Structures are given as structure tokens and as C-alpha cells.
Amino acid sequence: MKLLQKTIRSYILYSVLVLLAGIPLFYFLVHSLVLKAVDNDLLATREILKPRISDALVRNNPAEIHFLDQNITLQFLSVRSNFTKIITEDVYDAGLQKKIPCRVLQSGFTVNGVPVMLQVSNPLPNRYKLISSIVLIELLLLALLLVGLLLINRQLSKTMWQPFYQTLQQLRGYNLEKSGALALPQSSIQEFNELNQSLQELVERNEKSFAAQKEFTENASHEMQSPLAVMQGKLELLMQTSPLTEEQANLIDELADASQRMARLNRSLVVLTKIDNNQYDHIESVSLNHILRRFLDEYHLQIAEKDLQVVPVLTTDNALRADKALIEMLVSNLLGNAIRHNYKGGSIHISTGAGWLEMRNTGAPEALPGDKIFQRFQKQSDDANSTGLGLEIVRKIAAIYQYNIRYDFINGEHRFSIRFNNQ
Numbered sequence: 001m002k003l004l005q006k007t008i009r010s011y012i013l014y015s016v017l018v019l020l021a022g023i024p025l026f027y028f029l030v031h032s033l034v035l036k037a038v039d040n041d042l043l044a045t046r047e048i049l050k051p052r053i054s055d056a057l058v059r060n061n062p063a064e065i066h067f068l069d070q071n072i073t074l075q076f077l078s079v080r081s082n083f084t085k086i087i088t089e090d091v092y093d094a095g096l097q098k099k100i101p102c103r104v105l106q107s108g109f110t111v112n113g114v115p116v117m118l119q120v121s122n123p124l125p126n127r128y129k130l131i132s133s134i135v136l137i138e139l140l141l142l143a144l145l146l147v148g149l150l151l152i153n154r155q156l157s158k159t160m161w162q163p164f165y166q167t168l169q170q171l172r173g174y175n176l177e178k179s180g181a182l183a184l185p186q187s188s189i190q191e192f193n194e195l196n197q198s199l200q201e202l203v204e205r206n207e208k209s210f211a212a213q214k215e216f217t218e219n220a221s222h223e224m225q226s227p228l229a230v231m232q233g234k235l236e237l238l239m240q241t242s243p244l245t246e247e248q249a250n251l252i253d254e255l256a257d258a259s260q261r262m263a264r265l266n267r268s269l270v271v272l273t274k275i276d277n278n279q280y281d282h283i284e285s286v287s288l289n290h291i292l293r294r295f296l297d298e299y300h301l302q303i304a305e306k307d308l309q310v311v312p313v314l315t316t317d318n319a320l321r322a323d324k325a326l327i328e329m330l331v332s333n334l335l336g337n338a339i340r341h342n343y344k345g346g347s348i349h350i351s352t353g354a355g356w357l358e359m360r361n362t363g364a365p366e367a368l369p370g371d372k373i374f375q376r377f378q379k380q381s382d383d384a385n386s387t388g389l390g391l392e393i394v395r396k397i398a399a400i401y402q403y404n405i406r407y408d409f410i411n412g413e414h415r416f417s418i419r420f421n422n423q
Contacts, residue, residue, distance in 0.1 A: 042120050184196035
């Protein structure tokens with residue numbers, strides 16, 4: 001959920017709760033104000049009528065006290081009684097021919113020594129109509145409030161938050177190897193400018209670190225290959241010297257094997273570093289079946305040496321959009337592991353289908369630890385030719401192209417399956 005949407009939802013929820021709570025409060029407030037106004041009007045009517053009643057009694061002509069207004073009645077009492085009360089009751093209305101709620105003033109007082117009781121009634125607004133009017137007004141206010149908030153939210157998205165979205169767009173398209181310096185837009189909002197400044201400083205530090213790491217990788221690869229090549233050359237010359245004892249020859253063979261293993265380890269580490277630095281970025285259409293057949297031909301000596309039965313079922317060719325070197329490394333490491341960790345007379349089954357590759361091989365009689373198998377330097381055998389980095393390279397390549405890779409141990413076979421989700 002976007003920040004503005006979350007904010008607007010909070011505002012809307014708060015507004016709805018306030019308006020819902022305000023409806024009964026508003027009703028009681030309006031109702032009390034109406035009662036007070038009606039009561040004041042009744043009391044004022046009583047004060048206006050007192051002189052008229054007094055004049056009629058002075059002239060000894062009570063018949064003059066006649067009110068056209070049916071809501072006013074006057075009664076002569078036999079006993080003096082001074083009181084004033086105002087009540088709400090239903091009074092029959094002859095015009096409407098039904099009872100309506102009224103506010104009724106009953107006041108007893110003495111005029112010229114004559115005790116009288118004056119009753120004045122005043123109709124009240126229909127409470128149900130009043131409630132309906134209040135609810136309608138509240139709903140209209142809520143609708144206006146919601147429309148206003150939505151319009152303000154849209155306007156803020158277009159104006160105030162525009163620098164933020166521009167910064168986000170540039171960050172999404174930023175490539176450390178290709179984009180160079182990150183130019184972020186200036187804003188009139190201080191927080192966005194501080195964010196952009198922090199991002200630019202972070203990118204500059206990352207660029208410096210990346211350049212230093214890339215330079216170190218290239219230098220280390222070059223500098224290590226030279227002494228390793230010299231060492232191997234000297235060992236070969238040493239093997240040709242005579243006299244040479246059998247013990248010396250064995251020691252030289254072990255040194256040569258260690259030197260070759262170090263060279264392979266160096267190449268694997270360099271490959272991992274280049275993958276981490278996104279230096280394999282030449283995207284093209286790569287035929288998976290073609291690469292599988294080529295590596296089967298290249299590894300035929302190793303396959304024959306272990307008398308392995310290889311069963312390729314390459315039914316569907318997957319044209320992968322990727323760097324060809326990375327797909328070759330992926331296939332080479334999977335096939336190399338299947339050969340290296342197999343036993344003499346074992347089998348390898350290779351299958352392809354629409355969007356998937358599966359490689360099964362015999363080998364160790366138990367399953368490999370699933371939580372460690374793709375970690376670097378997790379060797380599953382004592383083979384001196386293994387560097388422990390093959391499956392780590394496979395995992396890195398799968399992560400780059402968002403392939404799903406899975407290991408299973410089924411019916412005594414180790415199975416590696418890959419789903420090419422982006423094809």
C-alpha cells in the first residue's frame with residue numbers, strides 16, 4: 001500500500017468515526033436548542049397575554065378574553081395557585097386531525113385578585129424529520145469530505161510527491177556498472193532534498209567500493225595466474241630431470257595436482273566475484289540443448305573413464321535469454337558434479353522440456369544436506385579435483401535470471417531440476 005493511500009485511509013476512518021459519533025450529539029444539541037427557543041417563546045407569550053387579561057377583568061368583561069389561536073386557553077380558578085411548568089405532550093390538532101408533539105406551558109397566577117391558569121402550546125418540529133435532516137446533512141458532509149480528501153490526495157501525488165517518484169524511478173533504472181553518477185532532482189521540500197543527498201552519497205561510496213573491488217579482482221586474477229603458470233612449467237621441467245627417484249616423482253605429482261587445483265579455485269573465485277559484480281551482462285538467445293550436447297562431447301573421456309551410462313532425453317530445446325558464458329558454466333558445473341561424484345558403472349539421466357531442465361545421477365547412497373548443498377566450500381566428497389564452488393556458481397546464476405533450482409534424492413538418485421520462469 002502506498003504511503004498516501006495509507007494516510008488517506010486513516011483520515012477517512014477517523015472522519016467516519018467522528019461523523020457517526022457526531023450524529024446523536026448533533027441531534028441532542030439541536031433538540032435542546034429548539035426546546036429552549038420554544039420555551040422562551042412560550043414565556044414571552046405569557047407576559048404579552050397578562051395585560052390583556054388584566055384589562056378584560058378591570059372592565060368586568062371576561063367575555064373579551066377570547067383567543068383566536070386554538071393553542072391558547074384560559075381557565076378561572078377558585079383557589080389561588082402560583083406555578084409555572086413547561087412539559088412536552090401530544091396535543092390533538094384539529095387541522096391535521098391527529099396528535100402532534102407540542103411544548104405546553106401551564107402557568108397559574110392572579111390577575112386583579114382573580115386566580116387564573118393560562119395554557120399555551122407550541123408545536124415541536126417532528127423529531128424523525130429532524131433526525132433525518134441531521135443524518136442527511138452529516139452524509140453530505142462526509143461525501144464532501146471524502147471527495148475533497150481524494151482530490152487533495154491526487155493533487156499531492158502529482159505535485160508534492162513528484163520529486164520522490166522521480167527519485168524512485170531513477171533508482172530503479174540505475175546500474176552501477178553503466179549509469180555513472182546519479183543525478184537526482186531538486187525539490188522545494190527539505191526532506192526530499194535530504195533523502196536525495198543521502199542517496200547520492202551512498203551511491204558514490206558504492207561506486208568507489210565497486211571500482212576498488214573490480215580492480216582487485218582483475219589484478220588478483222592476473223597476478224595469481226602468472227606464478228601458477230610458472231610453477232606448473234617448472235614442475236614439468238623438474239619431472240624431466242634425471243636421475244629422479246620414485247619418491248621425488250610422487251612429490252612432484254602431488255605438487256602439480258595442488259597447483260592445478262589452486263588454478264581451478266582461482267578461476268572459480270574470480271567467476272563468483274564477476275557474477276556478484278554483474279559483469280556478465282551480454283544477453284542473447286542461448287540454445288540449452290546445443291550446450292548440453294557440446295559438454296557431453298567434451299566430457300566423453302571422463303564419462304568413459306568411469307564407464308558411466310549417460311541417457312540424454314533432450315525433447316524440447318529452450319532458447320534462454322541470458323549470457324552464454326553463464327549458461328555454459330551452469331551446465332558445466334551440473335554435469336561435472338554428476339560425473340565427479342558418481343561411482344564406476346553409474347548412470348546419468350539428462351532431460352529437458354518446455355521451461356525446465358533435469359539432471360539425475362547415481363552416487364552417494366544417502367541424500368545430501370539440502371540446507372548446505374548450495375553453499376560455497378561445502379564439498380560432498382573427498383575428490384581433490386573438487387573446489388566446493390560448483391553448486392554455489394549454479395545458485396548464483398539461477399538467482400540472476402530468477403530460475404528455480406531444486407535438489408531431491410529419489411530412488412537412490414540425486415536430482416537437480418531447474419525451472420526457467422522468465423522464458
